[in-house]
Amino acid sequence: MNTILTIKNLRVEGRPPGGAYVPIVRDVSLSVKKGEVLALIGESGSGKSTISLTAMGFARPGCRIAKGEVWLNGRDIMQIPPAERHALRGDEVSYVAQSAAASFNPALRIGRQVIEAPLWHGRADASSLTQQAKTLYRKLDLPNPDTIGDRFPHQVSGGQLQRLMAAMAMSCSPDLLILDEPTTALDVTTQVEVLKAFKGIIHDQGTAAIYVTHDLAVVAQVADRILVLKNGEIVEEGATEQILHEPQHDYTKTLMAAVRPAPHLLPQPAPAAETPPPVLSARNVTAAYGAVTILHDVSVDVPKGSVVGVIGESGSGKSTLARVIAGLTPLKKGTVTLEGQTLPHNVKDRGRQTLQDCQIVFQMADTALNPRQRIRDILGRPLEFYKGLKGQKRSERIAELLELVDLPPSFASRYPGELSGGQKQRVNLARALAAEPKVILCDEVTSALDTVVAAGVIELLKSLRDRLGISYIFISHDLSTIADFADQIVVMQEGRVVDQGPAEQVFRPPYHPYTKLLLTSVPKMRQGWLEEVQAGRDATPSHLVQG
Amino acid sequence: MYKIILWRLGQGLLTLFLASVIIFAATEILPGDVAEAILGQSRTEEALATLREEMGLNRPALVRYLDWLNGLLTGDLGTSLATKRPVADMIESRLWNTVRLALLAAAISVPLSLSLGLWAAMRAGGRIDKTLAVSTLALIAVPEFFIGLVLMKLFAVELKWLSATANTRPYYDFWDNFRALALPVATLSFAVLAHMMRMTRSSVINIFTSPYLEMAALKGLPKRHLVLRHALPNALSPILTVIALNLSYMVSGVIIVETVFGVPGLTRLLIDGVTLRDIPLIQACAMIFGSVYILLNLLADVLSIMSNPRLRYPK
Numbered sequence: 001m002n003t004i005l006t007i008k009n010l011r012v013e014g015r016p017p018g019g020a021y022v023p024i025v026r027d028v029s030l031s032v033k034k035g036e037v038l039a040l041i042g043e044s045g046s047g048k049s050t051i052s053l054t055a056m057g058f059a060r061p062g063c064r065i066a067k068g069e070v071w072l073n074g075r076d077i078m079q080i081p082p083a084e085r086h087a088l089r090g091d092e093v094s095y096v097a098q099s100a101a102a103s104f105n106p107a108l109r110i111g112r113q114v115i116e117a118p119l120w121h122g123r124a125d126a127s128s129l130t131q132q133a134k135t136l137y138r139k140l141d142l143p144n145p146d147t148i149g150d151r152f153p154h155q156v157s158g159g160q161l162q163r164l165m166a167a168m169a170m171s172c173s174p175d176l177l178i179l180d181e182p183t184t185a186l187d188v189t190t191q192v193e194v195l196k197a198f199k200g201i202i203h204d205q206g207t208a209a210i211y212v213t214h215d216l217a218v219v220a221q222v223a224d225r226i227l228v229l230k231n232g233e234i235v236e237e238g239a240t241e242q243i244l245h246e247p248q249h250d251y252t253k254t255l256m257a258a259v260r261p262a263p264h265l266l267p268q269p270a271p272a273a274e275t276p277p278p279v280l281s282a283r284n285v286t287a288a289y290g291a292v293t294i295l296h297d298v299s300v301d302v303p304k305g306s307v308v309g310v311i312g313e314s315g316s317g318k319s320t321l322a323r324v325i326a327g328l329t330p331l332k333k334g335t336v337t338l339e340g341q342t343l344p345h346n347v348k349d350r351g352r353q354t355l356q357d358c359q360i361v362f363q364m365a366d367t368a369l370n371p372r373q374r375i376r377d378i379l380g381r382p383l384e385f386y387k388g389l390k391g392q393k394r395s396e397r398i399a400e401l402l403e404l405v406d407l408p409p410s411f412a413s414r415y416p417g418e419l420s421g422g423q424k425q426r427v428n429l430a431r432a433l434a435a436e437p438k439v440i441l442c443d444e445v446t447s448a449l450d451t452v453v454a455a456g457v458i459e460l461l462k463s464l465r466d467r468l469g470i471s472y473i474f475i476s477h478d479l480s481t482i483a484d485f486a487d488q489i490v491v492m493q494e495g496r497v498v499d500q501g502p503a504e505q506v507f508r509p510p511y512h513p514y515t516k517l518l519l520t521s522v523p524k525m526r527q528g529w530l531e532e533v534q535a536g537r538d539a540t541p542s543h544l545v546q547g
Numbered sequence: 548m549y550k551i552i553l554w555r556l557g558q559g560l561l562t563l564f565l566a567s568v569i570i571f572a573a574t575e576i577l578p579g580d581v582a583e584a585i586l587g588q589s590r591t592e593e594a595l596a597t598l599r600e601e602m603g604l605n606r607p608a609l610v611r612y613l614d615w616l617n618g619l620l621t622g623d624l625g626t627s628l629a630t631k632r633p634v635a636d637m638i639e640s641r642l643w644n645t646v647r648l649a650l651l652a653a654a655i656s657v658p659l660s661l662s663l664g665l666w667a668a669m670r671a672g673g674r675i676d677k678t679l680a681v682s683t684l685a686l687i688a689v690p691e692f693f694i695g696l697v698l699m700k701l702f703a704v705e706l707k708w709l710s711a712t713a714n715t716r717p718y719y720d721f722w723d724n725f726r727a728l729a730l731p732v733a734t735l736s737f738a739v740l741a742h743m744m745r746m747t748r749s750s751v752i753n754i755f756t757s758p759y760l761e762m763a764a765l766k767g768l769p770k771r772h773l774v775l776r777h778a779l780p781n782a783l784s785p786i787l788t789v790i791a792l793n794l795s796y797m798v799s800g801v802i803i804v805e806t807v808f809g810v811p812g813l814t815r816l817l818i819d820g821v822t823l824r825d826i827p828l829i830q831a832c833a834m835i836f837g838s839v840y841i842l843l844n845l846l847a848d849v850l851s852i853m854s855n856p857r858l859r860y861p862k
Binding site for chain 2: 102151152
């Protein structure tokens with residue numbers, strides 16, 4: 001029996017709270033063979049996660065599998081009693097979620113959670129399962145494989161936790177593994193390790209896998225076949241090679257076009273233009289949470305109308321820098337000046353004009369927008385507060401703002417929950433624009449978005465810069481976006497600025513060693529890249545330092 | 548973690564100390580003093596002065612407070628004005644009645660509310676959940692003296708199954724004790740049950756929406772397992788706090804229940820003390836109730852600190 005999973009004519013319906021069921025996945029059929037990795041790609045809302053979960057006969061609360069057959073190991077699991085269907089989860093199929101940090105129970109030890117599924121399904125007793133888990137930890141290159149299982153999730157790093165989740169999924173030796181954006185939340189440097197671990201373990205155990213992602217470069221490394229989805233329907237299906245290099249469907253072509261050029265390929269530096277005077281500058285900033293110093297002596301200048309990209313791994317202090325500039329985190333030493341004026345350290349002591357001039361846009365539009373307020377109220381508040389706009393004028397300005405971020409004016413009466421991720425991020429941005437600021441601090445604003453949507457947001461930011469002369473501090477771990485968008489680049493590592501300068505200089509040889517490490521970790525759209533970078537690192541780890 | 552717990556214990560001690568200051572100050576503010584209370588109507592200026600001199604009431608308030616505090620710490624609660632017996636003896640004879648009532652009510656209401664809350668959480672939105680929600684809301688809304696009276700009318704007066712007074716005798720056997728205590732314990736339990744149950748339910752349901760619960764569900768674990776092993780440990784902290792609040796609320800609930808059912812307990816002693824202006828007795832009783840309140844909350848805080856692995860095992 002070679003085919004592990006076959007899904008036929010799947011239809012999944014979802015229901016907004018209090019609403020009627022509407023289809024979110026229509027007429028999807030697919031199959032996965034033993035040892036094969038099928039990638040599902042598409043924008044958010046394309047139904048990729050939903051489809052991947054139906055392979056376990058599972059639909060999230062508010063959704064239902066309305067129609068279709070799900071054949072797993074030769075039987076249609078939609079036809080068996082729910083209790084039996086539930087019993088094969090964690091036994092024949094297992095699941096790796098996007099965020100390991102959120103998917104591990106914080107109150108239980110890791111080891112117990114790793115072996116929980118096979119233990120419950122009666123595969124073996126706890127001690128032999130623990131031994132097997134330790135073997136898995138070794139395979140996944142986890143540190144201290146003998147004791148890491150005794151730790152709690154908060155005691156290990158994000159990348160380790162992601163690999164531990166792979167161990168958790170593999171502990172029951174499933175026939176089918178579902179990986180739902182398993183590396184999206186990771187830094188590029190960690191992503192390489194985790195990708196390698198996933199690929200190795202799938203290969204070793206001959207498991208069939210469904211790999212859900214929006215990152216095409218990642219797909220190129222792991223997938224055998226690709227299924228392109230849009231609005232819950234299959235757009236195109238084919239071998240990885242074909243989809244990546246000879247896409248047939250227009251939508252697939254759009255997806256490929258939205259992939260940014262690899263950051264190395266930056267053009268020659270343009271003739272050095274006069275750098276305009278800085279509109280915002282942070283000088284020798286040191287900041288700490290309690291006794292832990294997060295930023296050490298960081299200095300950043302933002303010239304008027306330009307984009308300063310801040311890159312670095314998570315924990316490097318990028319977000320803290322934005323928070324210090326915004327006055328949300330107090331600084332210990334140093335100064336922040338806006339148009340030559342030194343700003344009070346605490347946002348509470350800043351004048352209304354200062355607040356208006358320097359706006360911050362957070363990464364998660366989901367949590368930054370009040371779910372109980374209509375878009376009209378979300379945008380209207382800064383208009384009233386900073387501009388004193390009321391009534392008709394306020395409504396007109398809200399319509400203008402929505403238009404500015406390419407949203408229809410009718411969205412004013414909607415709630416954030418009725419918008420897609422990209423639309424929410426646009427509203428998030430429109431709220432910052434409502435204040436007509438001089439500087440916008442963008443903290444990973446495109447990180448939670450799909451390539452195509454993120455590209456749209458970047459285009460929007462560019463056009464706002466050109467039309468309104470807004471300056472940005474653009475924090476991101478996505479080097480391709482930074483290379484494309486930023487004029488100046490600041491590279492941060494462990495709270496210090498390790499490299500800084502015009503984009504053309506930072507992203508062209510000679511590289512700073514750390515910048516180079518980051519750059520070489522960005523997956524390429526070329527199959528086999530993962531093996532190359534791994535081989536390169538294993539053979540001559542010093543080649544990165546040579547510059 | 549030990550640092551946080553020590554810090555919290557320190558806060559508890561400070562609160563206890565402040566409570567003693569407030570209790571002493573409150574009895575100090577009352578019009579008249581102990582001497583006046585003793586002499587009553589027959590007092591003369593000379594007699595008052597002599598008595599005050601005798602009892603040391605002429606000393607500054609601070610000295611008297613320190614004297615009292617010292618007594619508290621060494622177990623000397625003073626002498627009752629009404630009975631001339633040591634307050635400690637009077638309390639000792641009554642304490643067990645109250646403690647027994649509170650312990651029985653706690654022993655019934657805490658496990659019952661936890662299991663009902665978990666049951667409701669497992670069937671959230673179902674018929675059982677809704678029935679429990681309505682009935683517990685009704686119980687919260689009705690004051691306990693009314694519940695007590697209704698229960699008494701029903702089970703003691705009409706059905707004659709149980710006793711309307713909770714006076715137990717040393718020669719009582721188990722069933723006699725049960726008949727005597729069932730109604731006050733039930734009344735007291737009803738008063739605190741609803742709140743704890745609802746908190747358990749909502750804390751657990753809150754955690755149901757978290758990704759790690761979905762993850763656990765996708766391992767094919769049964770619902771029971773999800774609730775008890777995955778959701779409950781994370782819901783402990785808010786649940787513990789509400790349990791402590793309710794148990795300490797029981798301290799005041801006991802006053803009403805003891806009055807309704809005629810239990811010769813601590814609160815009756817306190818009420819008698821207030822009527823007779825027996826100030827040492829009032830101070831001692833108030834101090835006991837205050838300490839129970841503070842200790843219960845302290846205990847809940849310490850337990851919820853200990854139930855948090857982030858604090859138990861720092862990075």
